[in-house]
Amino acid sequence: MCLIFVAYKYHPRYPLVVAANRDEFYRRPTTAAAFWAEHPDLLAGRDLEGGGTWLGISRSGRFAAVTNFREPGNTRANAPSRGQLVTEFLLGDATPMEYLSCVSELGADYNGFNLLVRSEHALCWYSNRAHGPQELSPGVYALSNHLLDTHWPKVARGRAGFESILDRDTLDENALLELLADRTAALEEELPDTGVGPDLERVLSPIFINSENYGTRSSTVISLDNADQIRFVERSFGPAGRTTGRVEYGFPLALDEARNLNSRNVAQRKGGGR
Secondary structure, rough: OOOOEEOOOOOOOOEEEEEEEEEEEEEOOOOEEEEOOOEEEEEEEEEEOOOOOOEEEOOOOEEEEEEOOOOOOOOOOOOOOHHHHHHHHHHHHOOOHHHHHHHHHHHHOOEEEEEEEEEEOEEEEEOOOOOOOOOOEEEEEEEOOOOOOOHHHHHHHHHHHHHHHOOOOOOOOOHHHHHOOEEEEEOOOOOOOOOOOOOHHHHHHOOOOOOOEEEEEEEEEEEEEEOEEEEEEEEEEHHHHHHEEEEEEEEEEEEEHHHHHHHHHHHHHHHHOO
């Protein structure tokens, strides 16, 4: 997952809105988002090579997503899969801050990453290239392959478009998907220097990436509204940016499950457990 926009308690009708692109090599085997047979409350795609997922949501409203931190020359082939961090949160019952605090103790084991996690009452962010977990205030956030809200051209361009769409009374899922499909490259003078060279910086600069071997593999829009309804729409892509599929899910938030998880967390904290 390489570009995520999140509106948290920002829109008056939608406590959570997510628009995200996953960028990956076309050869990496993947399945489109679906409810997992062995975990029927979990809706996410699957990374069939590394395990886990890059983004998902549960019926109780637990949300998580990960991005890689771009640092060429500092990647270990034997490091554990960062996608497992998403899966473990979605299947667990720890609060976001509790979970990220535990992850931060093992952060050095992983290649660079950013992790966003959300439960009923909090949205938190952690990068193992920053200084510990942070609970985020209500607002709009943008995340690519550097730290949260790093002002890369596609981050700034996408955030502006995201906020413009959020200014409307009703959420337009197709408008968000079109925003995620923007292939406009950054101007030469705007390109960041992340160590990959100007030619590759240019290829990676659009919101939607399309190159010979690597590109945007999926675009996902998730929303939770005030009526406790979750919507999940995802478009999948193959080489040359060709659309290969679209899935849509709509379901009510499992309030009893969310409250039970929250009650269990409170009980654990009172009892001194983790």
